Amino acid sequence: TLAAITLWVITVALANYNRxxxxxxxxxxxxxxxxITYILVAPEGFQLPLASGVWIAAIVSVLASGWFFYKxxxx
Numbered sequence: 001t002l003a004a005i006t007l008w009v010i011t012v013a014l015a016n017y018n019r020x021x022x023x024x025x026x027x028x029x030x031x032x033x034x035x036i037t038y039i040l041v042a043p044e045g046f047q048l049p050l051a052s053g054v055w056i057a058a059i060v061s062v063l064a065s066g067w068f069f070y071k072x073x074x075x
Contacts, residue, residue, distance in 0.1 A: 004031035008064070015072050025068070033061040 007028035014021035039045045040053035
């Protein structure tokens with residue numbers, strides 16, 4: 001979880017400084033999907049079926065990416 005949040009923070013910082021942010025955006029999206037899937041599927045989490053957990057995690061990852069591009073300052 002901490003790694004995913006750190007990647008998102010670095011991605012936002014790179015975007016704010018007009019740097020190449022794709023190098024951290026793609027791992028941030030991947031890590032977000034992994035973390036959300038684990039929270040939804042794990043026995044100590046919500047214990048959802050794997051297919052449901054993956055689909056929900058994919059939707060959350062797309063929404064997080066969309067939010068990033070919506071809030072990103074134009075170049």
